[in-house]
Amino acid sequence: MAALTFTLKAAPPERLDLSLLVPDKLKDLSAREIERLGIGTTPTGVVVGDLFTVSGTDLTDIRFAGGSDRFDGVGTGLKGASLHVDGDVGAYLGRGMKSGKIVVAGSLTGPYGATAATGGVIRVTGNAADATAASIPGAMAGLAGATLIIEGNAGDLLGDRLRRGVILVQGSVGALAGARMVGGTIISAALGRRAGQGMKRGTLIAGTVEDIEPTFVFSGSYTEAFLPLLRRWVASEAGAGFAALVPQVAQRYRGDMASLGKGEILIG
Amino acid sequence: MSDHRGTRPKGRESLVETVESAARLIAKARQPAIGGLGTDVDGVRAALALGLKIGAIVDHAATVYERVDLRVLSDSGVMVTTAAEARHRGDLIVLVGPGAVAWAGHASVFDNGGGLYPWRGPRGVLCIGTGGARPAHMAIDGDVAVLGDDLPLDRVIGLLRARLGGRPVAASPEGLDVTAIDAAALQMKAASFGVVVADAHDFDHVAYDSLMALVKALNAETRFTTLAVPAHHHGRGANLVSAWTTGGRLPVGMGRGYPEQDDWRFDLERAVGAGEIDALVWVGALGPELPEWAGKVPTVALIHHGAQECRADVVIEVGVPGITHAGVLTDAIRDGFAHVEPRAPQDLPSVAEVLSLLSAAIKDKAA
Numbered sequence: 001m002a003a004l005t006f007t008l009k010a011a012p013p014e015r016l017d018l019s020l021l022v023p024d025k026l027k028d029l030s031a032r033e034i035e036r037l038g039i040g041t042t043p044t045g046v047v048v049g050d051l052f053t054v055s056g057t058d059l060t061d062i063r064f065a066g067g068s069d070r071f072d073g074v075g076t077g078l079k080g081a082s083l084h085v086d087g088d089v090g091a092y093l094g095r096g097m098k099s100g101k102i103v104v105a106g107s108l109t110g111p112y113g114a115t116a117a118t119g120g121v122i123r124v125t126g127n128a129a130d131a132t133a134a135s136i137p138g139a140m141a142g143l144a145g146a147t148l149i150i151e152g153n154a155g156d157l158l159g160d161r162l163r164r165g166v167i168l169v170q171g172s173v174g175a176l177a178g179a180r181m182v183g184g185t186i187i188s189a190a191l192g193r194r195a196g197q198g199m200k201r202g203t204l205i206a207g208t209v210e211d212i213e214p215t216f217v218f219s220g221s222y223t224e225a226f227l228p229l230l231r232r233w234v235a236s237e238a239g240a241g242f243a244a245l246v247p248q249v250a251q252r253y254r255g256d257m258a259s260l261g262k263g264e265i266l267i268g
Numbered sequence: 269m270s271d272h273r274g275t276r277p278k279g280r281e282s283l284v285e286t287v288e289s290a291a292r293l294i295a296k297a298r299q300p301a302i303g304g305l306g307t308d309v310d311g312v313r314a315a316l317a318l319g320l321k322i323g324a325i326v327d328h329a330a331t332v333y334e335r336v337d338l339r340v341l342s343d344s345g346v347m348v349t350t351a352a353e354a355r356h357r358g359d360l361i362v363l364v365g366p367g368a369v370a371w372a373g374h375a376s377v378f379d380n381g382g383g384l385y386p387w388r389g390p391r392g393v394l395c396i397g398t399g400g401a402r403p404a405h406m407a408i409d410g411d412v413a414v415l416g417d418d419l420p421l422d423r424v425i426g427l428l429r430a431r432l433g434g435r436p437v438a439a440s441p442e443g444l445d446v447t448a449i450d451a452a453a454l455q456m457k458a459a460s461f462g463v464v465v466a467d468a469h470d471f472d473h474v475a476y477d478s479l480m481a482l483v484k485a486l487n488a489e490t491r492f493t494t495l496a497v498p499a500h501h502h503g504r505g506a507n508l509v510s511a512w513t514t515g516g517r518l519p520v521g522m523g524r525g526y527p528e529q530d531d532w533r534f535d536l537e538r539a540v541g542a543g544e545i546d547a548l549v550w551v552g553a554l555g556p557e558l559p560e561w562a563g564k565v566p567t568v569a570l571i572h573h574g575a576q577e578c579r580a581d582v583v584i585e586v587g588v589p590g591i592t593h594a595g596v597l598t599d600a601i602r603d604g605f606a607h608v609e610p611r612a613p614q615d616l617p618s619v620a621e622v623l624s625l626l627s628a629a630i631k632d633k634a635a
Contacts, residue, residue, distance in 0.1 A: 014299055014523075015533060015544060041533075042299045042523040043323035069542075072533070091532060111532050137335075137473075137531055138342035160474065161343075179474045197422060198478055214440040215426040257435040258426035258478060 002056035008066030008087075009051055015041045015090065016051070019073030023059040023081045031057075041072075069109035075102045078120065089113075094122045097146055107152065112136055117146035117165070121237070127152035130174065133167055134160035143167060143184060149238045159186050162202060168234065168242045178204050181263065187234065187245050191265075200260035205246060209267055216255035216265055223249050227266075283584070283617060284625070290549075290568040290582045291629035294322060297547030299523060301325040303536045303562075306501035306554035307570075308595030309605065311619030312509040315551060318627045320522045325534045325545065326510075327519035329556050330503025335531055336468040336476050337496055338507060338517050343473070346480045349463065349493040351375075351601045356382035360459035361406070362394045364479060365421050367467025369401040371497040377601065378406040394455060396428070397421040415452040418442050422475035428453055429482050457489050467497035498600035501554050505598035505605070537561050549626075553586050553619045570623075573616050587616035 006021065016039045020026075026034060031054050040046025048054065056063075060081045064074070067087020075083045079098040084105070091110030094102050097117035107126030114122050114133045128150045133143035134157050141163035153171035162181035169188035177191045180198040191206040197213060227246055235243035247268025254264055294300050302315050305328040319326040328334070340346060354361070355377055363369050372378050381391055390409030395402060397416045416424030419442050427444065430437045432453045437446065456462055464483055468476060479494075486492035498504060507517045514520050514527035519534035521527070532538070539545045540561050550558050550569040558569055558580060569580030572588045589595025590608035593616070599606045617625075 038524075040523075041521070043525070044298055070544075131532075135343075137339045157474075176472075176474055180477065194422060194474075197426065197474055198481075211441070213423060213426060214438040215423075215430045217436050217438050256426065257430035257433075257437055259429070259481070261430075261433075261435050 001058035003058050003061035003063045003084075004054070004056045005063040005065055006048070006052040006054060008064070008068070009053060012046075012051055012068050012070040014044065014046065015070045015072055016046065016068075017041055017073050018071055019076035019092070019095070021048070021062065021074070022076060022078050022083075023062070024077065024079060027059055067104070067106050072110065074104075075122075078102065088126070094120070094146070097122070108132055108150075111157075114143050114146055114148045115139070116141055116144050117148075118144045119146055121147045121149065123149040123151075123238075125151045127171075128154040128158070128169075130155035131157045131160060133158055133162060141182075147237060149242065154188070156192070159184065162186070166234075166237075168238050168245070170241060170245070173206075178202065178263075180259075187242070189245060196256055196263060196265055198259050199256045199263040201262045203263065204265045205250070206265070206267060207245070207247070209265060212253060212265065212267075213256065213258075215257040216253035217257060219252050219254045219264075221249055222252040222266055222268075283622075286582060286584055287622065287625045288629050290584065291626055293566050293568060293582060294547045294549065294626070295630050297322075297545075297566075299323075299325070299539075299545050300547040300549065301327075301536055301539070301545045301565075302549045302551065303327055304329050304501075304551045304556060304558075305506045305518075306556060307506075307551050307619040308502070308553075308589035308597050309505060309509055310595065311551060311553060311589070311623070312506045313513065314620040314623035314627075315549075316510065316513050316520075318549075318623050319520070320525075320527070321627055322630060323523040323525070324549070325519060325521040325523070325536065325539065327534060327536050328499075328503050328506040329501055329559075330499035330506075331519075331535070332468050333499035333503045334507065334518055336471055336473050337499070339473045339531070340476045340480055344477050344480060347483050347487065347493045349495055350603045351377045351495060354378075354463040354465075354493075354495045355380070356384040357388060357461040358382075358391065358463040359389045360392045360394060360456065360462040362396060362456065362462060362464045363398060363403060364396045364425070364464055364466045365470030366399050366401045367470045367497055368465040369395065369398050369403050371467060372406055372465055373404045375497075375601075376405070377495075378403070381407040381409070389460065392455070392459070394452060396452070397424045413452065413455060415448060416442075416444055419444055421470055422472075422478060425475065425478045425482055428456075429478065429485060432457070432482065432485055456486055456492070459490055459492070462486065462490065462492040464492065464494045465497070466494065469497075501556055502597060504600065508598065508605075540564050549623075550580065551619055551623075553588055568626075570619055573614065584622055585616060586619050586622055587614060589618070592616050593618050 035049030064085040071089040073092045075094040088106040093113040099119040102122045108128040111131035135142040142161045144163040154173045156174035162184040167186045172190035175192040185203045187205045231246040250266035250268035394413040516529035521534045548567045567580040568582040587593045592614040
């Protein structure tokens with residue numbers, strides 16, 4: 001069976017909600033029915049067939065040939081399938097994802113990628129916008145168990161209210177990484193200002209942290225067995241390039257003392 | 269008024285014609301938007317009704333109030349009081365950030381000591397992270413205490429929360445002494461009824477959430493609450509109308525025939541910049557003026573009588589609720605809705621009237 005492929009025919013004239021294009025929502029539909037699914041967000045009533053050529057039938061392997069910063073909700077609630085986007089996506093990539101794998105050969109140009117995702121792996125070859133893996137307003141959790149791999153840089157508020165799971169960023173991260181997080185791990189080359197502000201539990205690991213908050217308290221050098229184990233796991237999940245982000249020896253800061261204070265920032 | 273770019277009605281007859289040209293501009297749009305929303309309850313209701321009909325994005329100009337104040341209310345919850353309670357009960361007024369100082373000096377909430385409760389002790393004032401600003405017109409017993417004038421607000425609040433909870437902190441790069449933090453924490457704990465005053469414009473949602481957590485922590489030992497600087501241009505009223513009409517706060521998008529709430533997708537400035545909006549109705553009966561970014565889209569502006577400059581394509585002068593016609597508005601001091609009689613009645617259409625005409629004109633085009 002060939003992969004179920006959505007080939008973009010023209011630039012989207014409006015923001016699209018592609019949350020319906022996941023196996024659970026498509027499994028009982030014919031190709032004609034899929035083409036008639038509404039994906040527009042204005043009264044114009046844009047349907048799949050207006051913008052995409054649909055081919056293939058394999059629901060476990062979904063592909064978007066072509067992307068756009070107006071692709072919202074790609075891979076929402078994905079369970080057990082593989083999804084590939086050849087291009088950029090907008091907001092809410094992999095929102096509430098349960099399991100499976102998403103690869104974006106491009107950048108996340110909108111916020112809340114991987115929000116509330118409880119399982120699976122998301123890999124982004126480009127950059128990630130502000131509030132990636134962050135909680136949407138009013139929600140208790142951002143990323144909640146999935147693994148998010150970003151090969152480029154990430155913006156501000158990465159993992160705001162992170163609940164569980166691992167975020168790996170090959171490049172640098174903006175301000176407020178891991179703000180208000182209650183669990184999980186963020187690993188990156190560099191974190192910006194106000195890293196971990198308001199975090200209760202969890203771990204931030206970075207080569208450098210800009211202007212670390214005084215509510216993080218130095219608690220010595222860290223050479224526990226955990227770091228080599230983590231490095232090995234990162235190498236198997238994301239590759240050797242990411243494994244190098246995990247230091248051999250780290251300076252450990254406990255915090256955020258403003259909040260519960262049971263989190264840590266490891267710098268090395 | 270010949271200096272205006274757009275067409276502008278010269279009487280009731282020409283109002284109908286102007287509304288028709290506005291309707292043509294909106295009817296051909298893929299994604300219209302209604303912004304500003306500085307109007308009374310009837311005006312906001314009419315805007316939401318029109319929005320649902322044409323599938324518009326609807327937002328109020330007080331975006332910081334929505335994205336910071338109301339967001340933290342839904343994220344974590346907040347403790348709030350009214351201005352009257354704060355004035356009469358508060359024996360420690362904590363002004364957090366420069367916006368709080370400016371408001372406390374200007375809004376005359378604290379210009380008298382409040383004499384309702386004879387058992388209340390003297391009123392102290394603590395300025396936190398106000399950047400050197402001090403209240404000029406507050407009735408104060410004793411001196412104004414100060415903490416962290418040179419620190420970013422989020423940092424000084426974090427340090428206070430840590431010391432209040434008895435947890436250690438590192439030396440701050442600004443050289444703020446831990447004993448000073450402890451003294452401020454002690455002063456707050458010693459208050460019988462503390463009131464934190466804050467302006468959401470001085471914060472992002474993370475820092476504001478932290479401030480609310482500080483107040484929550486203080487309630488373990490004493491009574492502490494907050495008083496937020498009210499949203500500008502009737503922002504609170506507009507959001508309340510949206511809450512009872514659409515089920516959520518602003519912004520809402522109704523492109524799919526039902527209201528959806530989304531701070532990012534329906535951020536008008538962002539969406540206009542990204543070319544997602546192709547017609548804008550700006551409602552500025554109570555202000556504010558048309559923003560710079562509105563110049564990028566065809567715009568219909570409902571502006572208040574007497575506004576001199578407006579660059580919109582179609583300009584419709586409307587009355588001002590409470591000035592030229594009666595209206596229902598939120599009273600920020602009483603924190604309730606109030607019917608306001610006109611102070612200087614004039615025969616000018618209300619926002620609700622114009623938007624209803626606009627809605628009817630669009631229906632006619634579609635028929």
